[in-house]
Amino acid sequence: MSEWKAICRIDDIPVLGARRVARPAGVDVAVFRNAEDQVFALLDRCPHKGGPLSQGIVFGTSVACPLHNWTLGLDDGCAKSPDEGCTPKFAVKVEGGVVHLDAGELATHAIDLERPVAGPKPFATMAILSTEES
Incomplete structure (x- = not known):
């Protein structure tokens, strides 16, 4: 069973905001x-x-990233076509006008991810073509 943590009142979040x-x-x-x-x-x-x-920018059930205008679904965290990739989502519930997040997810979900620096992918993650003949 989830333990929920009160975050704020729903009115503390601007409409079409975060x-x-x-x-x-x-x-x-x-x-x-x-x-x-x-x-x-x-x-x-x-x-x-x-x-x-x-x-x-929030519109409908999507958000547009402020850097390069990628559009992600707020319901699943996934980029809309033709872009690809997802960001982790977190469980939310609203009761009595108060927004709650799952305390367990806040403590453990995606804590190993860092905010990458904009720019080319690091060399170690690029595909390397072998020049050796078999």
């Missing part, structure tokens, strides 16, 4: 509110270049 939730370890979590008062939570990190999604 609020950042700091964690002791790992990248912050962005909590979003759309025009229909639906609330979503994603890691505050675009899978493309690590942009802060909390500073993006």
